[in-house]
Amino acid sequence: MSNPNAVLWTCSLVGWLGLCFKLRDLKQAPHNPLRRAVCIMLALASMSMFSAAPASIAFINKITGTPNLAALFVYAIIVAFSASARVTLAYWLHPLDRARSAARRWTATYTIFIMALIALFAAGEAPIERRVDFDTYYSSTPFIREFILLYLIALAIADIALMGLCWKWAALAGRPWLRRGLKINAVGASCGLSFSLAKLVAVIARWYGTDWDGLSTHVAPLFAAPATVCMAIGLVLPSRGQHLTHMRTRVSRRGAYRELYPLWSALRQATPAIVPTGRIPRGDFELRLVRRLAEINDGRLALRSSVDPQVKDLALRLGREAGLSGSELRAVVEAARIKAAVDDKAQHIKFPPDTTTDDPQGGADGIGELAWLVEVSRAFANSPVVREVLIQLRKAREEGSLTPTRKE
Template identity: 25%
Template sequence: MGEAARVYGPPFLAWVALIGRLAIYRVRDPAEDRSKRLVLTYLGALAISFTLQAPGCYEAAGDLLGIPNAAKPLSHWTVLVAAWAARNLLVWMREGGEPVRLSWRLRFLVAGSVVGTGVLFLLADTPVNDVRYNALYGAEPLVLEYWLAYLVGLMPALLDLARLSWVNLCDAERPAVRLRLWMSTVGVVAIIAYHVHKGMFFLSRRFDLPYSNTFTAVMDKYLTLVAFVLVLLSASLPRLRVSGDGAVAGWLHRFTTYQRLRPLWLALYRANPQIALSPPRSALLERLDPRDIDLRLYRRVVEIRDGRLALRPYLDPDAEARIRARAVEEGKTGHQLDAAVEAEVLAAGLRARSAGEPPPNGPPHAAIHGGRDLDSDTEFLARVADAYAATRSARPRGGTSARSR
């Protein structure tokens, strides 16, 4: 069981991370779209590479292509793609601006590495299609040269990744960001150590130099597992914008508030889709997406206020007076009273607009209730959303608008 987890755990985690990103993927602006494409490229390349290195898939790739050990260069080329995509993502995050593109020198370096590894792989005498390629052919001519050609394209990206992760870690203040960068830094350093170790292993096999078999076994089995798990986790964890004491509790409160606002926001969006920058997703996907909750909550509050503004012609002040009197009779006071009245006024306005009723005569708006700042207004709208959801569940189907009562 432990060996199966070591072998198949990394590809499983990589595919879960990739599918999770794809499930919550949506474009907000061109800049964010560029960063998400880099993340998807990075995760997708790692998922393919890990899958090709799994024993059954490794042998199947060689059999399918008719080239023994074809999975070896294919997995290495996808690692090159992943490493440079991750490096470009960190460069873009730190410097911003235009999309990051490799200089012609780096492109030449990577292209030379790909061509060199391909040629050396085809020239090397490795006829048996076996996942134990390194142990079987470590002493063969051109295998060491293959590894060195691979490192020519990979090491610059890894060294840049380690440097950028460390620099960003030193600058980061938020605990969640620091955690991600710690995992990224340690993971990349471990990957660099593994590739240096593997170069020394091939060197020792080629020239019959002493090199500990026990050390090799430990490095091969556990270093890559720890390294890639850390790197995958750093890429997969949500970017929680939290800091200070009670950070987790504060984030949970904002996330819960964001979900509470959904019924009211969705009703206003359906009445006026122009209020939202992005169309709604399913409730399940929204609950599975914990990223950027501060920004998303702020936007939801603003869009609810925009939706109310667009609904002003249908908000009847006379209806509001009747609704308020009835709520007072029911014993509601303070914030509870204002939230309940606002919810019913909005529900009546939405029904009137949906039914095509003409706007009422007189002042074309009802009184505006809310908080004095963003936090208090967010809490008020959350109460309104709760009351609105309760009103909808209690109202029988085919109910009449408040204006007709």
């Protein structure tokens, strides 16, 4: 990392933001032990990221006056995070009574681990401050060696359990955002495991006289950063992802409203009666969208007597020649019929009612109708096939090969 402080602090910030979202969930159910465990896990992960930055390590060492005491502080937080991960898994896996019992056992076990960390650090000697390469520099120092191994193994075990469970449940989850959150959590746990393994390999290599310190100082941090980010996103996504879906839907519907304008505007000018006199409040977007759809459909109905039945065949032929098919072809045909009808109504040209029945387009639901009319509006405004239909229609009428059935 070119600037490890900025990277680690940014990842820590992401974790704190995730915690803010989860605290809102906890506020709704303050006695829910699973939500409490998740909040604690996020807080510890964020704290470990912030404290592991070289600048933070230097600050902790300076204010305590003890070289490398920051290592004990950071590693104790990492082991506490591992405990919170196991407690969270217990509440995910088991009924409440059994989960509470398992949570107490894991808390007691990892408390012993933290006490062991303190004892090992106190028994060992690490007089030279090492902000970045503490693990490899002291990898062979009595007691400090065990101190390093203990935190790495505790973290690796927790990440293995978390990764396995998240992958397993992601395959079974029914809700899309829960499934995505579990997968992202699994990726985060695999990054955490990779961090531990890279550190362990570098430490063990030192025991055999091999210098693989780069695994600890350069490779491992590359896994630590995304581990926290993935965990924060993965834990927040199941509860907040639905808001993203609603937001995307709102943005999509507003875009559709704008795309309907060319078709709606032409129909409004051709048949002004379709537009009611009452105004809609600007803040009520859904009502404005519903009215625009209704006015378009009313305009299409009002133009029935101006629809030349010969336009459909001409548009179908030209559309197929242009390589169109499916809904795209049907939208072009409908757009051509409407555009020709608008022109013919302006010239007071009428035709006998079209007795053929077309299959309804867009389905019976409002979403399908909206998508269909947006496609028609796009073709109405931009399709070269529609323009060519009108050109050939006028040319054929001028030559007499196509004539209006009746003119007012």
